[in-house]
């Protein structure tokens with residue numbers, strides 16, 4: 001008796017979780033759906049979760065910051081409706097960039113090259129139950145050790161659905177080409193990044209440089225930006241494997257048309273947007289978002305210089321590759337491009 005029941009129970013559980021995933025997509029199409037106010041395990045100072053603090057606002061009401069974030073959400077949802085026809089189902093593996101904070105009820109989708117080290121540090125402080133006080137006491141490499149933070153892909157499907165419905169989901173984005181140049185500079189122009197040189201640099205040089213030297217083929221440490229662009233546009237690249245996360249589009253890393261982000265933060269207004277989130281969490285007095293003083297930061301002018309060497313033909317193709325990120329997050333076509 002017991003033996004024959006087990007498979008049936010398992011089957012029922014599977015079907016149930018499948019339906020839950022479907023249910024999530026339908027209910028989440030309406031941002032005001034009542035399931036948004038489901039209580040999380042966490043209660044803030046005012047007895048509210050961050051998600052409730054955002055949507056049942058009184059203290060934040062009428063603030064210009066709140067209006068900005070509402071506009072960003074609306075724009076994102078309009079572009080999604082206009083450009084994405086097929087609604088595909090999420091698989092747990094699609095959620096491996098969503099970092100979970102069960103203590104406060106937060107989901108953060110990390111995008112490399114958009115202050116992601118500092119956000120991971122802050123998430124470690126928030127989830128650390130007193131282990132850390134100051135994000136900057138956490139070494140950068142430790143923030144990237146995967147066992148230090150949990151991602152949504154590690155949970156069961158019912159647990160995933162519960163968190164997608166009742167946690168505050170946020171993401172940080174950046175001007176797509178500035179992010180791309182930042183990734184290129186960091187991974188290909190710094191002598192210490194030998195792993196990237198070996199893994200990607202040697203292949204890029206082999207395929208996209210005419211008459212490469214033996215040394216360049218062996219080391220892969222002098223990839224030019226132009227060659228990197230050819231690599232990104234080569235159909236073989238994505239056929240063989242997904243883009244590395246440092247240059248993968250936010251659209252593909254964080255699925256913003258399926259996961260409905262409550263707050264879209266921007267690198268351009270990083271500290272302001274980070275404080276807004278910490279305020280919703282009720283942690284703005286206990287956690288300080290690290291303000292970067294990096295002088296090597298990739299700027300718009302620097303990005304423009306890198307694109308000078310790229311022909312209009314390749315500029316256009318590269319823009320098309322990153323077009324969804326431009327549209328979804330309201331970035332305009334860079335004025336330095338010669339694609340009109």
Ligand SMILES: *[C@@H]1O[C@H](CO)[C@@H](O)[C@H](O)[C@H]1NC(C)=O
Nearest residue numbers: 068071072074075330331332
């Ligand atoms: C989009 O960007 C433009 C200019 O950068 C700005 O004026 C506008 O308010 C933004 N729209 C939204 C919905 O954020």
